Amino acid sequence: MRLDRFVSQATGLSRSQARALIRRGEILLDGLPVKDQARQVGGAQRVERAGATLALPGPLYLMLNKPCGLLSATSDGAQQTVLSLLPASLAARLHLVGRLDKATSGLLLLTDDGAWSHRVTSPNHHCAKTYIAQLAEPLVDDAERRLAQGLLLRNETAPLRPASLQRLDALRVQITITEGRYHQLRRMFAALANPVVALHRQRIGRLTRDERLRPGQWRALTPAERAAVLHCGKMPGADPFGPLPKVQVITE
Ligand code: URA
Secondary structure (H helix, E strand, C coil), X not given: CEHHHHHHHHHXXXXXXXXXXXXXXXXXXXXXXXXXXXXXXXXXXXXXXXXXXXXXXXXXXXXEEECCCCECCCCCCCCCEHHHHCCHHHHCCCEEECCCCCCEEEEEEEECCHHHHHHHHCHHHCCCEEEEEEECCCCCCCHHHHHHHCCCCCCCCCCCCCCEEEECCCCEEEEEECCCCXXXXXXXXXXXXXXXXXXXXXXXXXXXXXXXXXCCCEEECCHHHHHHHCCCCCCXXXXXXXXXCCXXXXXX
């Protein structure tokens, strides 16, 4: 890793503040001042500032309540991304664990632990994700059966894995899927001739979004919550992990 990046991450200072420290000779590498901010730092080297050894912080895991209207991307030339909701020092470190459409709200995870995010998003792990969808019209009678059998989406050759559906009221459903194809739920309900009006992700694995987080707010996961995300398992019957608390689906 570059020295300026290391100093920025270890101190929580911005990259330009870290560079200023390096230029002023305040950073020692193995006991000697270094002024080359691009110098590579390896695991065995000692980086010091003002007599204290600097160390990178441990891995970080966050849940964020994504508002509608923000892109799930680390950067975009034109549009605001979810990372703009975080302080710059965190945003520079973290990546998104999966994505939500711009018009979808709800539970989004961020981390700098690549192995963990791979386990959550890998198609082989079939991690269950539960959403509340508001539909344009009441759902056809045989929707549960068709979703449980696995729909075949337009322009695809392999049918979807079974999805479980519960009707919450005339127009709202709770649905759990265990894969993450492009615009999957919007396309699934389009296949049932019933467009999604609003979509909110409420749960990943056994982790439910913290109801106290208002749209745009985030917090760190506890170790138990981190483990709960990985409780992906095979989806059993109608409802993998029990009913969800009532949620308000927020439209744009
Ligand atoms: N399915 C969709 O269509 N959109 C999302 O954001 C998530 C699942």
